[in-house]
Amino acid sequence: MNVDEAARVPVVIVGAGPVGVTAALLLARRGIRSVVLERHRDVYPLPRAVACDDEIHRILQAAGVGEEFTAISRPAGGLRLLDARHRVMAEFRRSRRGRHGYPQSSMFDQPELERVLRDALAKRPECELRGGVEVTGVGPDTAGPVRVTYRDDTGEHELWAEAVLGCDGANSLTRDAIGGVWEDLHFEERWTVIDAETTGPVRCWEGVDQVCDPKQPATFMRVNDTRYRWEFRQREGQETVRELVAPWLPPSYDGDFDVVRETQYTFRARVADRWRSGRVFLLGDAAHLTPPFVGQGLCSGLRDAHNLTWKLARVLQQGGDERLLDTYESERRPHARHVVRLAVAMGWAMTGGQDGAAAIRRRALAAACRIPGLTERAGRDLSPPLTAGPLVRRGVRRGLVGTHCPQPWVSVGGRRTRLDEVLGDSFAVLTATGPGPSLTALAHGLGIPALPVTDLGDDGTLAAWLRSGRADAVLLRPDRIVMDVVPSGGRDFTSTAAWSPLLHTTRSPVPSERTAPKSLLRSTT
């Protein structure tokens, strides 16, 4: 293999959409350089994704743009299912303060989010964005660096990367390059998506409405002060935009109403059958396509970026165990598949059948949604715990393992901040009371903080959370997912022997931007 040394780069990211740029930022904050290759020269100006959940806001915090995202987003009230006459059948309320420390659901304009991400990228010396280029080849993936070829105005070029992240969307060239094919989860419908600006009195609430009318299923939401999104399943002899949106406007409304975008989409439910070949990975729409009915398409992509980047950084920079990389697909694929299936189920509730049985099913759904607590549980389950694996050590009880640690505000050294800022970007142990000698030794050996939650000055969230999982301590991964627990009354983690080899590295870590404060690391000695 003839590798041009001047063209070597640790990571090539194909695609500068939100997933690709977030991945670049997350790698940069761990000191990993990347080149991002993008077809368009600038941010694509039209709206697409409009919603995300609090886990995603926390990921954006990890990427360094949490506050910027707060500034361009607004908390959303939740999701309602309406019948054909727009009467509320069920309501899934979202809190303004979710477990991740942010509103459980937020609305935003995708070009604004992309601008925030690109501005952050431009400030990173570790990242280089090459816009206006067409990627022409990835791989083949053999031992050693992966060749990526691309074309621009000046001709053909190549890069040699330690790893390639294919964030190149539904028609991914990277997916083809690794021989990935779609698994079809059986949903395919043509919908019209309308984004409009108006200062008129649009009939709406603070969340998303799904109109469960098999004759004309529709989605509606307010995105910001003057921007609205409608989605309608296409039907024979479709009406004009003004006819379609008429039920949301006063009769004979003749004020301002500007259609920012009207487009036809085929909503599909698909998951790629493989997400990785050697050091080539698929993320975002290259790996999964989610109908938009639960607002999770982009969320899944950003979860991919968060899941993969800490593992990749550990392998590339610290000589971490290659088996860490196997866990990307084994953790993310079932999770994304679950979310796609949820979206399909929602689509079914909105569109499924016009016969008597379908009407009864819809009434049963509405009745079920009135059972106290059910809608909250349904809301939480949008992002299920990770399935068990080498980095998710689940024993007999499911408990906290595979779930996220909540992120309350904490006070450390007189400074009030969010928990993740204190824990840093590495592993961490949280204990209900002071860590005993064996946990102290373990944390010290791994160079990670071991913190009694009683020292963190939060509002009791963390202690209550540990109690709820009957855990005396948890081992948190860098993505803040619980990897293992010390059960109440136990002395040690349930399966240290199984996971500890995966945590050891052959090189000392390059300090990440969010290294836990020295004072906290000292508390383990």
Ligand SMILES: O=C(O)/C=C/c1cccc(O)c1
């Ligand atoms: O479940 C929620 O809070 C939001 C759901 C959502 C968001 C955006 C678009 C949708 O069709 C659903």
